[in-house]
Each structure stands twice: as C-alpha cells, then as structure tokens.
Amino acid sequence: METAERIDEPARPDGGTNYLNVNYGIRSWLLTVDHKRIGLLYLGTITVMFALGGLFALLIRLELLTPAGDLVGPDTYNKLFTMHGIIMVFFFLIPSIPATLGNFLVPMMIGARDLAFPKLNLASWYIFIVGSLFTLWAVFTGGVDTGWTFYTPYSTVGSHTKVIPVAVGVFINGFSSILTGLNFIVTIHRMRAPGLTWMRLPLFIWALYATSIIFILGTPVIAITLALVGVERGLHIGIFDPALGGDPVLFQHLFWFYSHPAVYIMILPSMGVVSELITCFSRKAPFGYEFIAISSLAIAFLGFLVWGHHMFVAGMSPYASLIFSFLSFAVAIPSAVKVFNWTATLYKGAISFKAPMIYALGFIGLFTIGGLTGLFLASLGLDVHVHDTYFVVAHFHYIMVGGALMGYLGGIHFWWPKITGRMYPESLARIAALVVFLGFNLTFFPQFILGYLGMPRRYNAYPDEFQVLNVMSTAGASILGIGYLMPFCYLLWSLRYGQRASANPWGATGLEWQTPSPPPTENFAVTPIVEGPAYHYSEKEAVLV
Amino acid sequence: MTRDDHAAASTAHDHVVPLSVYFGIFATLLVLTGVTTAVAFVDLGRMNVFVALTIAVVKASLVLLYFMHLRYTARLTPLMVAIAFFWLAIMIVLTMADFVSRGWFTGLLG
Amino acid sequence: MSERATATARRGSLPPATAHQFDDAIQQHEASGLGMWVFLLTEILFFGGLFTIYTVYRSLYPEAFGHASSTLDIQLGTINTAVLIGSSLTMALAVHTAQVSRNGRLVALFLFATIALGTVFLGIKAIEYAQKFHEHHVPGPYFHYEGADPQQSQLFFCLYFCMTGLHALHMVIGVCVLAVLGVMALRGRFGPDYYTPVELTGLYWHFVDIVWIFLFPLLYLVERHT
Numbered sequence: 001m002e003t004a005e006r007i008d009e010p011a012r013p014d015g016g017t018n019y020l021n022v023n024y025g026i027r028s029w030l031l032t033v034d035h036k037r038i039g040l041l042y043l044g045t046i047t048v049m050f051a052l053g054g055l056f057a058l059l060i061r062l063e064l065l066t067p068a069g070d071l072v073g074p075d076t077y078n079k080l081f082t083m084h085g086i087i088m089v090f091f092f093l094i095p096s097i098p099a100t101l102g103n104f105l106v107p108m109m110i111g112a113r114d115l116a117f118p119k120l121n122l123a124s125w126y127i128f129i130v131g132s133l134f135t136l137w138a139v140f141t142g143g144v145d146t147g148w149t150f151y152t153p154y155s156t157v158g159s160h161t162k163v164i165p166v167a168v169g170v171f172i173n174g175f176s177s178i179l180t181g182l183n184f185i186v187t188i189h190r191m192r193a194p195g196l197t198w199m200r201l202p203l204f205i206w207a208l209y210a211t212s213i214i215f216i217l218g219t220p221v222i223a224i225t226l227a228l229v230g231v232e233r234g235l236h237i238g239i240f241d242p243a244l245g246g247d248p249v250l251f252q253h254l255f256w257f258y259s260h261p262a263v264y265i266m267i268l269p270s271m272g273v274v275s276e277l278i279t280c281f282s283r284k285a286p287f288g289y290e291f292i293a294i295s296s297l298a299i300a301f302l303g304f305l306v307w308g309h310h311m312f313v314a315g316m317s318p319y320a321s322l323i324f325s326f327l328s329f330a331v332a333i334p335s336a337v338k339v340f341n342w343t344a345t346l347y348k349g350a351i352s353f354k355a356p357m358i359y360a361l362g363f364i365g366l367f368t369i370g371g372l373t374g375l376f377l378a379s380l381g382l383d384v385h386v387h388d389t390y391f392v393v394a395h396f397h398y399i400m401v402g403g404a405l406m407g408y409l410g411g412i413h414f415w416w417p418k419i420t421g422r423m424y425p426e427s428l429a430r431i432a433a434l435v436v437f438l439g440f441n442l443t444f445f446p447q448f449i450l451g452y453l454g455m456p457r458r459y460n461a462y463p464d465e466f467q468v469l470n471v472m473s474t475a476g477a478s479i480l481g482i483g484y485l486m487p488f489c490y491l492l493w494s495l496r497y498g499q500r501a502s503a504n505p506w507g508a509t510g511l512e513w514q515t516p517s518p519p520p521t522e523n524f525a526v527t528p529i530v531e532g533p534a535y536h537y538s539e540k541e542a543v544l545v
Numbered sequence: 546m547t548r549d550d551h552a553a554a555s556t557a558h559d560h561v562v563p564l565s566v567y568f569g570i571f572a573t574l575l576v577l578t579g580v581t582t583a584v585a586f587v588d589l590g591r592m593n594v595f596v597a598l599t600i601a602v603v604k605a606s607l608v609l610l611y612f613m614h615l616r617y618t619a620r621l622t623p624l625m626v627a628i629a630f631f632w633l634a635i636m637i638v639l640t641m642a643d644f645v646s647r648g649w650f651t652g653l654l655g
Numbered sequence: 656m657s658e659r660a661t662a663t664a665r666r667g668s669l670p671p672a673t674a675h676q677f678d679d680a681i682q683q684h685e686a687s688g689l690g691m692w693v694f695l696l697t698e699i700l701f702f703g704g705l706f707t708i709y710t711v712y713r714s715l716y717p718e719a720f721g722h723a724s725s726t727l728d729i730q731l732g733t734i735n736t737a738v739l740i741g742s743s744l745t746m747a748l749a750v751h752t753a754q755v756s757r758n759g760r761l762v763a764l765f766l767f768a769t770i771a772l773g774t775v776f777l778g779i780k781a782i783e784y785a786q787k788f789h790e791h792h793v794p795g796p797y798f799h800y801e802g803a804d805p806q807q808s809q810l811f812f813c814l815y816f817c818m819t820g821l822h823a824l825h826m827v828i829g830v831c832v833l834a835v836l837g838v839m840a841l842r843g844r845f846g847p848d849y850y851t852p853v854e855l856t857g858l859y860w861h862f863v864d865i866v867w868i869f870l871f872p873l874l875y876l877v878e879r880h881t
Contacts, residue, residue: 112676113676114675114676115676116677116686117686117690118674118676120690182693185689186686186690186693187686190682190686190689191676216693216697217628217697219697221636221703225704228817231817237798237813238809238810239814245716245809246712246810247712247715249643250644250708253707254704254708257636257640304635305635308643316643318646319649320643320646323639323642561755562751564751567744570744571740571741571743571744575740578733578737578871579733585872585880586880587880588880593876593880597873597876598869600872601869601873605868605869609861609865611747612743612744612864613857613858613861618688622692625692625693626692626695626696629696629699629700632699633700633703636703636707637703637707641714644711
C-alpha cells in the first residue's frame with residue numbers, strides 16, 4: 001500500500017455493513033464476541049471509572065487549596081486518596097490502552113479476523129464489570145482508607161473500612177487482565193497474516209506483547225497476595241501480622257512484585273501508541289525499529305527486578321536496597337533507548353502537528369521528566385529525603401498521567417476515525433491537547449517543589465508556607481479537568497456530526513488502515529498478505545486531510 | 546510462526562507417545578516418591594532439603610516432558626515454561642536477598 | 656451444513672466446525688494448546704506467591720517448621736502422592752486413547768478412573784484435615800500447639816492449609832471438568848480428529864500433580880530424620 005490516495009476512497013456513507021451497524025439492540029452488544037465491540041464496551045466502562053477517579057482527585061485538590069483541613073476531615077481524606085488510587089490504577093490505567101485500543105487493534109494490525117478466544121474476551125469484560133461492581137459497592141457504602149497499596153498490618157488489623165470487598169474487587173479484576181493478556185499472546189503468536197514476521201510487526205503490537213507478559217506473570221501474584229490479606233483479615237490468622245510471627249515487609253515484596261511491573265503495564269502500551277503516532281506524523285520509518293521493539297521486552301523483563309525501590313525505608317536490608325537501586329537504574333536504559341529513537345525519528349521528518357501528534361510529543365517530554373525523576377527516587381540517599389513526599393506523587397503522575405494518559409488520548413484521537421468512521425474536530429482537539437499539557441504541568445510541576453521542600457503526601461492539612469504552590473496545583477487541576485472534558489464532549493459530538501472518515505485519513509501504513517472505516521465485522525474481506533516491513537512511509541508526503 | 550508453517554508444527558504437536566513410556570514414567574515417579582520419603586528419614590544435615598527438592602524437580606520434569614508432551618512440542622512451549630519458572634526464581638531470590646542479608650548490617654557493627 | 660454432515664455430527668464422529676477467527680482446525684488446535692499453556696504459566700506464579708512466602712518463613716523459622724511438619728501424617732501423605740501420580744497416568748492414558756482410537760468408552764473409562772483417583776486424594780485430604788481439626792492445629796482463635804514456638808508453628812499451618820487448600824480447590828475444579836468430559840467421551844465426541852478438550856484438561860491435571868510433587872516434600876518431609 002504505497003500511498004494514501006489509492007486506498008483513500010471515501011467510506012461508503014451508507015449501504016455497506018460494518019461492525020457497528022451489522023445489528024442493533026442491547027443484546028447484540030452484551031453478547032457480542034466481536035473484539036471491536038468488546039473494545040468499545042471497555043471504553044465506556046473505563047470512562048465511567050475515570051470520571052469517578054477524577055471526581056476523587058478533584059475533591060483532594062479542593063481540600064488542599066487551603067492549609068487547614070477544612071473541607072474534609074483526615075479520615076475522609078484518607079478514603080479519598082485511597083479510592084482515587086485504586087480506581088485510577090486498577091480500573092482505569094491498567095485496562096486503559098490494552099482493553100480498549102488493544103482489543104480493537106490487535107487483530108486488525110496483524111491481519112486476523114478476531115482474537116484467538118473471542119468468548120474469553122467477552123468473559124474478561126464481564127469479570128471486569130463484576131470486579132468493578134464489588135469495588136464500587138464498597139466505595140459507596142463507606143469506602144476504604146488503606147491507601148491503594150493495602151499495606152499490612154494496617155489493612156489486616158488496623159483499618160475498620162471495607163478492605164475485603166475492595167480487595168475482592170481487585171482480585172476479580174486481575175483475572176480480566178490475565179484473560180486479556182492470554183488472548184493477546186496467543187493471538188500474536190498464532191494468528192498473524194501470511195508474511196507478517198515478528199520483525200514486521202507494528203511497534204504497538206510489540207508493546208502489547210510485552211504488556212501481556214506482565215499481565216500473565218505478574219497479575220497472579222497480586223491475586224494470591226490480596227487473597228491472603230482477605231484470609232488474614234477475615235479469619236484472624238497471621239501471615240503478614242508481626243504480632244503473630246509474620247512479616248509485613250514480605251507483603252510489600254509480593255505487592256510490588258506485581259505493582260511495580262504494573263507501572264509498565266500502564267506505560268508500555270502508551271509507548272506503543274507513541275511509536276505509531278511519531279512515525280505516521282513525521283512520515284518516516286522509526287529510527288532503529290528493532291531497538292524500539294526489543295526495548296519493550298527489555299522493559300517488561302527489567303521491570304520485574306526493581307520492585308524493592310519502593311521499600312528503601314520499609315526496613316528492608318540495606319544490601320538488598322543496594323541491589324534494587326542498581327537494577328532500577330538499569331531499567332532506564334531501554335526506556336531511554338525509546339526516547340532517543342523517537343527523537344531521532346523526528347529528525348528531518350515531514351512533521352505535521354495534528355492533535356494525536358501533539359499528545360505524542362507531550363508524552364515524550366513528560367515521560368522523560370517522569371523517568372528521570374524516577375532515577376532520583378531510585379538513588380538510595382535521595383530517596384530517604386523525598387520518600388513519601390509530593391516529589392513521589394509528582395514523579396508517578398508524570399509517568400501515569402503525563403505518560404500513560406497522554407498516550408491513551410493520542411491513540412483514541414488517532415484511531416477515532418477507524419473506530420467510529422467519523423473525524424473529530426481537529427482544531428478543537430489541538431486546543432484540548434494543549435490545555436491538557438499546560439494543565440498537567442501546572443498541576444504536577446509545583447508538586448516536585450513541594451515534595452523537595454518536604455511536604456509529605458497523604459495529609460489533608462499542611463503548613464502555610466506551602467499554600468502558594470498548592471494553589472497553583474489546584475488551579476492546574478481544574479484546567480486539566482477542562483482539558484479532559486473537551487475531548488469527551490467533542491468526541492461524542494463527532495459521532496453524529498463529525499465529517500465522515502475515509503479508510504485511511506492519515507495515510508498511515510498499518511494493516512488496520514487497509515480496511516474501511518468503520519471496519520466490517522471480520523475486519524478484512526480477504527486476509528491481507530504482508531510483503532515488506534512496517535512503516536514504509538515516503539518522506540515527501542504530508543498528512544492528508 | 547506464521548500460518549505458513551503450521552503443518553510442520555502440527556505433526557510435532559500431535560506426537561503420540563508410546564504406552565510403554567507412560568508406564569515407565571509412572572513407575573519411575575512411584576520409585577522416586579518412595580526414595581524421597583525414605584531419604585527424609587536419613588540425617589543429611591542441610592543436604593536433606595536439597596535432596597528432597599532435587600527429586601521433586603526431577604519428578605516434575607518427567608511429568609512435564611512426557612505426560613505433558615513438552616519434549617515433543619515446538620520450541621515455544623518449553624521456552625515459555627522456562628520463563629515462568631525463571632520469573633518465580635526472580636521473585637524468590639530477590640525477596641530472599643532481603644531476608645538473608647537483614648542480619649548482616651548489625652553483625653558488622655556489633 | 657448438508658443433511659448427511661449434520662447426521663454424522665450428531666453421531667459425534669465429526670469434530671465441531673472451526674471457529675470463524677481461525678483459518679483451519681490445525682490453527683485452532685494449536686491456539687487452544689498455547690492458550691492452555693499460557694494459563695498454566697499464570698498458575699505457576701499464582702502458586703508461586705505461596706511458595707515464596709513459604710521459603711521466607713521456613714528460612715526464618717527452620718526449627719518450628721521442622722517440628723510442625725512432623726505432626727503431619729506422612730503415611731497418608733505418601734499414599735496420596737502415589738494416588739495422584741496414578742491419576743496422572745490414567746489421565747495420560749485417556750489422552751492417548753483419544754489420540755489413537757475412536758473408542759469413546761475406553762476414553763471415558765480412563766477419565767472416570769482419573770476422577771476416582773482424584774476423589775480418593777481429596778477424601779484422604781479430608782481425613783488429614785479432620786485430624787488437624789481435632790488436634791486444634793487449624794490456625795485461628797482455637798489454635799493450640801503443644802510444642803515449642805506455637806506462633807511460628809501456626810505460620811506453618813497457615814501455609815499448609817493455604818497451599819493444600821488451593822491445591823485441593825484446583826483438584827475439585829479438575830474433577831468437575833473431567834466429569835463433563837467423561838460424559839462427552841461416552842457420547843463419542845472425541846477421536847483422533849478432535850481431542851483438544853481432553854488434551855487441555857490433561858495438561859491442567861498434570862500441572863496440579865506437579866504442584867503436589869513440590870508440596871509433598873516441602874510440607875511433609877521438612878525434618879523427619881530427628
């Protein structure tokens with residue numbers, strides 16, 4: 001598929017059936033086994049969860065507008081940041097890209113008709129719903145205040161809140177992750193189109209393959225650990241309780257064995273999206289395709305070796321801390337490989353600043369800041385100083401929001417024409433992307449300074465001298481909120497009023513662009529045959545539209 | 546592996562193991578069970594646990610290789626199993642790195 | 656589907672049609688096999704969390720673990736190991752029979768033999784649990800231990816019940832699946848052209864066996880020589 005023109009015939013305005021209009025009614029959605037519809041089911045669900053998590057964030061920032069703990073008391077505040085964390089991490093960020101864009105795109109990008117196990121895929125959504133309902137039930141009947149980390153012994157003997165229902169919700173939710181990962185791995189191994197060798201795969205597929213490895217090898221550990229917390233809390237036996245001979249730090253080991261790699265579950269798919277966006281909007285093949293591809297696997301592997309850097313002040317042996325500190329620095333290498341390769345890809349490219357590209361460029365900058373401050377935290381001495389301060393909060397929000405969420409939004413915009421058959425309003429989207437970028441930095445950059453100055457996290461009150469920076473942060477949060485509301489509104493608007501999208505509005509090279517927008521139920525009329533490497537862009541063309 | 550070379554792989558996948566192998570493995574497993582129980586009653590000091598685990602690893606490998614046909618499948622499956630056990634080893638070794646070395650620091654001081 | 660084909664399918668000699676996402680039955684068979692293996696990898700890490708906890712506490716409290724381990728019934732434990740290995744053999748024979756013959760009754764016979772052995776294992780396990788219950792060795796408020804370091808021994812029993820309990824839960828699930836397969840085998844659903852469910856359940860069953868192969872020495876044989 002050399003150029004965009006050849007396949008750029010307008011999508012059939014009516015007549016042709018696609019996965020959206022092939023049948024109607026609630027049953028056709030709730031019982032669907034089409035990976036594209038399941039992706040949309042997930043999209044709707046996690047948008048609700050994101051709104052809820054965002055609401056908690058809003059309340060947190062409102063409370064921190066003034067130094068006194070006046071809006072909510074300390075107990076309520078504990079619940080607010082706990083539920084913000086649990087909902088955002090387990091019910092939004094972890095499923096965000098894999099379950100929506102991943103479900104939608106993996107079969108299309110590899111030229112398959114569906115995932116290997118469509119029914120398991122639907123089951124994973126239902127499991128996700130059950131897990132979410134458990135958690136929501138707990139949230140609305142009193143909430144939970146352990147912090148999203150469920151640290152023992154507080155979660156087992158200290159807290160009087162709804163720990164067990166939330167832990168059960170997260171436990172159930174884990175199986176939805178496992179099924180998604182299993183499905184992706186089998187699909188990528190067994191269902192690639194003829195000629196689509198590993199080194200011809202889109203980088204998004206590599207990223208999701210690496211993510212799936214973490215899903216299947218990490219998630220079971222958090223599942224069993226939370227199950228034990230539930231057993232310990234429910235039956236009053238001590239596995240992690242120091243009063244009964246247990247060791248609470250052991251819980252932290254097991255928790256972070258999953259939960260540190262879980263950060264890479266959030267960031268790796270975003271990196272995959274960014275690889276697609278950077279290449280498409282600079283009309284160039286990626287610089288060092290193999291390095292970007294393999295660095296995803298390297299991150300998935302090294303990500304499992306660094307969990308101890310969350311525990312430097314938890315009473316872990318200083319010798320183990322040394323090892324974990326060193327290994328944490330090692331994971332910076334594949335991450336930096338990606339950043340350098342994206343930058344080199346931009347070099348002399350025919351760059352066009354479409355909205356998805358703005359998100360991608362924002363991702364590179366914010367991820368770099370988040371990643372480099374991660375190295376501060378991996379340094380033993382400095383970590384003692386800034387541990388449990390807003391420096392940490394700012395650092396991981398640069399990764400999870402500045403990184404993962406920017407990639408998610410960029411991806412949603414980029415593939416929106418493919419998903420819905422409609423274009424989003426470009427200029428509005430560019431403004432929204434800039435609002436998100438500015439709002440994000442105004443929210444979280446002051447928190448680096450706050451943390452460095454010593455403001456601890458997880459308190460609802462603080463000394464007066466921190467107020468200016470906190471006001472800046474809260475102001476930024478409201479701008480950020482507007483930045484998220486804008487895409488929500490105009491994307492919904494575009495469903496009805498957006499310009500009809502052609503099969504390949506960006507002139508991109510992936511297989512998913514070779515089929516109409518929106519695609520038919522089985523994706524391709526004829527199974528595509530791949531004859532060359534991915535990303536055969538010619539630098540002369542600019543992006544159409 | 547893409548769709549082209551399925552045929553080659555499927556013959557390997559569907560290997561029919563002779564019955565004699567199954568019965569041989571079964572007998573070996575029973576013998577090893579007896580051995581591991583018997584050895585547990587002999588005082589080998591710290592070696593007891595190593596002997597017990599070695600026998601367990603041998604037994605597990607036999608089940609994997611013959612009952613679960615790992616010996617006859619394409620390379621991918623054994624590789625995946627190896628990776629999973631390696632991941633388990635990461636979890637145990639790095640966790641133990643903490644617990645084993647906790648006493649060292651006070652030891653140096655005292 | 657033609658009338659004849661439908662009739663054959665009803666008699667059970669035709670495998671179910673290939674699902675729409677696959678090119679052919681071979682691809683489907685391979686994908687299913689790989690899927691089962693990937694699931695077993697997650698199981699390795701699922702049990703792996705417990706094995707990690709076990710390693711840590713055994714290294715911290717070797718003596719208490721040794722003594723507590725010796726209160727387990729080694730005869731029942733050894734018999735159970737043999738029973739489970741036997742069930743693995745019958746399971747392997749069931750797969751083998753389905754691979755080479757159309758003899759549904761024989762496949763079903765081996766499957767039901769596997770169920771029987773699995774049930775025997777669970778029965779013996781229940782006897783052991785009952786003993787522990789009578790001895791007040793079940794962790795919790797009623798825990799009572801006459802030896803030294805009751806607290807550390809309680810940790811051992813926690814792990815004993817969690818690990819064997821999780822293992823037994825997997826056995827129960829396995830027995831249920833095998834029962835369904837047994838009925839399907841009696842109806843002649845399996846043969847050389849289609850035996851994927853038997854093969855995959857076999858993988859699962861052998862995996863459960865492997866878990867026990869490690870649990871047995873780690874729980875029963877810690878310090879028998881003193």
